[in-house]
Amino acid sequence: MYDAITHLARQTTARAAADRTGLVGQLARPVMVVGSSIPVGQLEVVFRRPDVDCVAVQDDEGEDRLGLVMRAALASALTGRLGYGRAVLERRPASTVTDWSPLVVDRASSVSDVATHAMSRPGTRRYDDVLVGGSGHWASVSAADLMRSLVSTLAAQSTRDHLTGLATRRATWHLLAQRCRLVASSGTRVALVLLDVRGMSAVNARHGQPTGDAVLVELADRLGTALPRGCEAGRVDGDRFAVLATLPAMDDIQAAVSVEALRAEIVGHLTAPSRALPADAWPSVDTATVWSVAGAADADELVREAEHRLAAARSALPDPYLTA
Known part of the structure; x- marks a missing residue:
């Protein structure tokens, strides 16, 4: 299915290049940023809030990098293969469950470009949220929101004349x-x-x-x-x-x-x-x-x-x- 979505994103990219309304910054929501040394047990408490799907992690070791923890990935890690994940990880730093190579984009990036890159990620990370930077603040956008925006853009393009904006x-x-x-x-x-x-x-x-x-x-x-x-x-x-x-x-x-x-x-x-x-x-x-x-x-x-x-x-x- 992701191949079809990638094709859809590439199909829309050229048309959206001149349309500055389809920017990823318009879909992004503020994201909580925590330090990498916070214990995993405290990080789990953060995810008890139903509106938190991901958390950005700032490296406390002095390296200029930002990571991402998704709710599903954390739940999987805490469960563990034998059910002992929580006991093993609860006191360890959040850096041990952080993805340190998330997709990071600028707010001015087009939705179609970002969706194309998102669908090109490895299978285990393909549907992770995307971190959005700019203006000194961090935000995130979900893969689902990217896909909904793409579908809406394509629907509009199929019913609106590209030159005049009138109905086709x-x-x-x-x-x-x-x-x-x-x-x-x-x-x-x-x-x-x-x-x-x-x-x-x-x-x-x-x-x-x-x-x-x-x-x-x-x-x-x-x-x-x-x-x-x-x-x-x-x-x-x-x-x-x-x-x-x-x-x-x-x-x-x-x-x-x-x-x-x-x-x-x-x-x-x-x-x-x-x-x-x-x-x-x-x-x-x-x-x-x-x-x-x-x-x-x-x-x-x-x-x-x-x-x-x-x-x-x-x-x-x-x-x-x-x-x-």
Whole structure:
């Protein structure tokens, strides 16, 4: 199993390199530090506290080193092969039951890097806590917390577009299907707004892909700002976005007016050129809207109809990048 976890950690490392939120210091908890000369019997008393899973051990012999004692390792040592471990060790110093080569990392280390190193340790130490230093204080993080953080990171990466932070295509259509399932019993309607950014190929050719990416990022940021409460946005293609909304029970005319008001509000936030980008790099946006009948909605049908209307809208207008 640890091989699969190591693979997961390595898979996430490259993506997390630019994301400073996945730092091990955010998972770490303060750890108790004791001297290496403390008797093992006193060390056992420390572990009677249910919230103590590990203890850091500072070498009293003058050597600049820090060790680790895990609850399970101490319990195993005190039991001993023949059951006499406690009698043998109780008066001996804590250094005799200390692991003097624990994994020690900085608070600014990424969770994925630390998890990779943790899973590479020998089998007897693979799931020991990791000591976290920095700012003059010691802390620890458990292998279980590292794995939970990795799984959460991977889950977020699978549902969020890495460039814009919006929901991915698959996640967006899944959210649309969820909304459609809910309208059957409520009499509400589901609305879909598709937005197609025109001329992105020309922007990339004229100004380079970094500028094109910056355009998409700003569009996504503005889109998020423009959304009324209850709406969701996703990036469903390279230069295409979708907005999902649920309308309250209303007649067809009211639904048409409501969806058009939503579309106009969104487009209004996207029209003005960016001050941070070249003036001719800011694109126009084609839109299409579609909404379900009251009390019934089919996600696939909504997407097909919106795509059809968007294609019709695009063919009806000249491309400014081709006619300029």
